[in-house]
Amino acid sequence: MLLKSFGNQILAATVGIMLSAGIASAQISPKSQANGPPARGSAASDKKKNKPTQGATFRLAGSYEGPGRFDFIITDGEESVISGSYTVDQVKSFRDVMAEARAFALTDEGVGNGEPQTTRFFDEENDALIIDVMKFESRSQLFITYETQSGRITVEGGTLDRREKKEAGFFYDLLAKVELELKKQAPPSK
Numbered sequence: 001m002l003l004k005s006f007g008n009q010i011l012a013a014t015v016g017i018m019l020s021a022g023i024a025s026a027q028i029s030p031k032s033q034a035n036g037p038p039a040r041g042s043a044a045s046d047k048k049k050n051k052p053t054q055g056a057t058f059r060l061a062g063s064y065e066g067p068g069r070f071d072f073i074i075t076d077g078e079e080s081v082i083s084g085s086y087t088v089d090q091v092k093s094f095r096d097v098m099a100e101a102r103a104f105a106l107t108d109e110g111v112g113n114g115e116p117q118t119t120r121f122f123d124e125e126n127d128a129l130i131i132d133v134m135k136f137e138s139r140s141q142l143f144i145t146y147e148t149q150s151g152r153i154t155v156e157g158g159t160l161d162r163r164e165k166k167e168a169g170f171f172y173d174l175l176a177k178v179e180l181e182l183k184k185q186a187p188p189s190k
Helices: 002-017 044-050 088-106 170-185
Strands: 030-034 057-062 069-075 081-087 117-123 126-136 139-148 151-161 166-168
Touching: 057 170, 069 088, 069 139, 069 151, 081 088, 081 139, 081 151, 088 117, 088 126, 088 139, 088 170, 139 170, 151 170
Parallel strands: none
Antiparallel strands: 030 117, 057 069, 069 081, 117 126, 126 139, 139 151, 151 166
């Protein structure tokens, strides 16, 4: 039993080291919730796990499980690594949630009077990927929460200057990777 646990720890450490750039996910019917994300748990350790971090990386690639499946891994750049395996439809769902959050981030809708306002985007059928868009003045800040059976992680996703339409950060790299991987899966056109 101890040997098996140690092997799992080594496997998790190896996966974390092998991370580069990537994305994946699910089937969607996006929903949003205004005025901040609801709290899930209140333990001190839970607060540490859900604390947004910088230096996050991701990997989205075809799975060893077979064609039409993707492995999606996010690390906070420190010690947390969360991974999951998804179908093409699930990855399309992630893309749709991200696209809806991006479109919302570009608008002035939901900007508070002096206080930042947060709106949450997720798929009710697959809430493994949650995007929070916090708006203040002329900027939008994005946060990505990724939850699987192996745990939960929240990372800073990037920023958007709504006046100049300048996008930067992890969120935009992830969205581009998801779109690229989905194009690879599309049947060739005649």
